[in-house]
Amino acid sequence: MAKSRKQILGFFLVIIVFAAVLALVAQGAGNQVTTDSIGVLELSQVREKFPAYVKLKGHETQYQTELNAFAASQRTVLANYYSDLQKQLEAETVGKTDAEKQDINNKYSKLAQDKSTEISQLTQAKAQEYQNKLNEESVKAKQALDATISAYGAEKKFTLILSKNVYDPVNRIYFDMVYYGGKDVTADIIAKGSK
Numbered sequence: 001m002a003k004s005r006k007q008i009l010g011f012f013l014v015i016i017v018f019a020a021v022l023a024l025v026a027q028g029a030g031n032q033v034t035t036d037s038i039g040v041l042e043l044s045q046v047r048e049k050f051p052a053y054v055k056l057k058g059h060e061t062q063y064q065t066e067l068n069a070f071a072a073s074q075r076t077v078l079a080n081y082y083s084d085l086q087k088q089l090e091a092e093t094v095g096k097t098d099a100e101k102q103d104i105n106n107k108y109s110k111l112a113q114d115k116s117t118e119i120s121q122l123t124q125a126k127a128q129e130y131q132n133k134l135n136e137e138s139v140k141a142k143q144a145l146d147a148t149i150s151a152y153g154a155e156k157k158f159t160l161i162l163s164k165n166v167y168d169p170v171n172r173i174y175f176d177m178v179y180y181g182g183k184d185v186t187a188d189i190i191a192k193g194s195k
Contacts, residue, residue: 039153039161040182041189049190050148052141059137063130070126074119081115148193152185161185 047053089108093101153161164184166177 037157037159038182039156039158039185040164041149041161042184042186043163043165043167045186046145046190050141050145050193052144052193056134056137056141060134063134067123067127067130071123074123078115078119082112085112144193145189148189152189152192156185156188158185 085108089104093104096104149161152158162182163177164182164186165175167173168175
């Protein structure tokens with residue numbers, strides 16, 4: 001609950017800063033700010049079509065496939081280990097007293113639990129490795145997008161380029177931030193990123 005409250009407060013802080021920056025830019029530029037000097041960008045479309053994000057999505061799919069295969073192989077290793085332990089347990093308990101059988105059973109239960117923990121840790125480490133790679137690639141994709149937007153804005157002499165919609169990580173949706181005005185530069189940014 002506290003985490004979502006912080007996210008909501010953070011989101012509203014971003015909106016307030018956004019509005020303040022827009023007001024300062026409009027005030028600083030005086031009468032020079034026109035609809036033609038403000039660009040708007042459909043971030044949801046950019047994330048679907050901008051080459052760096054398309055590549056990132058492909059890597060995400062690839063890593064998920066690899067992780068699923070790794071986890072499946074580890075489950076097979078664990079199942080085989082359990083099967084071998086069961087055979088060893090049965091062989092070792094033949095002719096033993098109930099107390100001895102209980103001690104042997106406890107020993108093999110601990111071995112099984114230790115192996116399960118080991119497999120779980122290996123799988124979690126692999127997942128973290130892939131997540132770290134995705135995080136690095138996500139930063140690179142964002143940098144490529146930022147550089148493309150900056151170059152395009154300077155080239156076309158825009159005063160400001162805004163994101164038309166903003167991603168809400170709590171609800172995992174995009175919602176509109178700019179409803180009216182500005183020149184839509186989404187297709188131009190995607191095309192420039194393809195060069």
